[in-house]
Amino acid sequence: MFDSRPDRDAEVVLVGRSNVGKSTLMRELTGHTFDTGQRPGVTREPNHYDWAGPDFVLTDLPGFGFMKGVPEDVREEIKTDVVRYVEANAEKILVGILVVDGKSVVDIIDRHSGPDEIPHDVEMFHFLREVGVEPVVAVNKMDKVDDGDERLDDLCDRLGLHPPWQQWQETIAPISAKRGNIDALNEAVRHHLHEAQRDDLFQFF
Numbered sequence: 001m002f003d004s005r006p007d008r009d010a011e012v013v014l015v016g017r018s019n020v021g022k023s024t025l026m027r028e029l030t031g032h033t034f035d036t037g038q039r040p041g042v043t044r045e046p047n048h049y050d051w052a053g054p055d056f057v058l059t060d061l062p063g064f065g066f067m068k069g070v071p072e073d074v075r076e077e078i079k080t081d082v083v084r085y086v087e088a089n090a091e092k093i094l095v096g097i098l099v100v101d102g103k104s105v106v107d108i109i110d111r112h113s114g115p116d117e118i119p120h121d122v123e124m125f126h127f128l129r130e131v132g133v134e135p136v137v138a139v140n141k142m143d144k145v146d147d148g149d150e151r152l153d154d155l156c157d158r159l160g161l162h163p164p165w166q167q168w169q170e171t172i173a174p175i176s177a178k179r180g181n182i183d184a185l186n187e188a189v190r191h192h193l194h195e196a197q198r199d200d201l202f203q204f205f
């Protein structure tokens with residue numbers, strides 16, 4: 001199980017399969033340099049960063065799913081730790097950014113859909129909702145995708161969101177972290193943070 005988190009009121013977490021570009025995205029969001037690319041699965045503990053002010057924490061959780069050279073049981077442990085962390089802190093986590101690889105996500109989902117199997121990304125998306133954390137899907141590596149709209153519509157369909165994707169812009173954010181093109185994600189996250197603040201106010205007024 002992970003160590004304790006910094007004591008902050010609000011948190012945004014990043015989750016995603018290994019190698020989808022989480023570290024690259026963290027670098028874009030925070031300006032810090034992270035260990036990217038070389039060794040999949042290097043992040044085993046949550047990394048916490050202040051974001052948009054001292055009362056805000058952005059947490060990078062370990063990548064889960066297939067990692068070359070990492071045994072199945074270890075991969076399962078990592079995923080369980082991620083799920084437990086989110087569950088334990090769900091009350092303070094306002095947004096869960098699920099990072100996926102836009103080029104491969106639909107194929108991977110389709111390959112792992114079956115009577116006894118739920119693909120990691122689909123499972124994570126629904127899990128976040130179940131524990132009351134707003135999911136925002138950061139569809140990364142869009143620079144590698146030619147038929148963007150079609151791909152995003154397919155992804156919506158797999159997540160149970162009625163296409164066209166354009167009506168889900170608070171949930172589906174196409175980005176290219178490597179190119180520094182993450183406006184759609186910032187917009188979506190900001191939207192949910194404003195909503196959450198409004199909810200807080202409703203408690204008092």
Ligand SMILES: Nc1nc2c(ncn2[C@@H]2O[C@H](COP(=O)(O)OP(=O)(O)OP(=O)(O)O)[C@@H](O)[C@H]2O)c(=O)[nH]1
Pocket residue numbers: 016017018019020021022023024025035036037038039040041042043062063140141142143144175176177178179
């Ligand atoms: N084309 C393209 N490649 C990207 C983009 N973002 C990340 N990558 C590449 O994808 C690979 C994985 O990126 P990382 O940021 O290390 O991925 P990660 O999800 O942190 O990986 P783990 O450490 O395994 O969890 C690297 O080769 C990146 O350069 C993007 O927007 N477009």
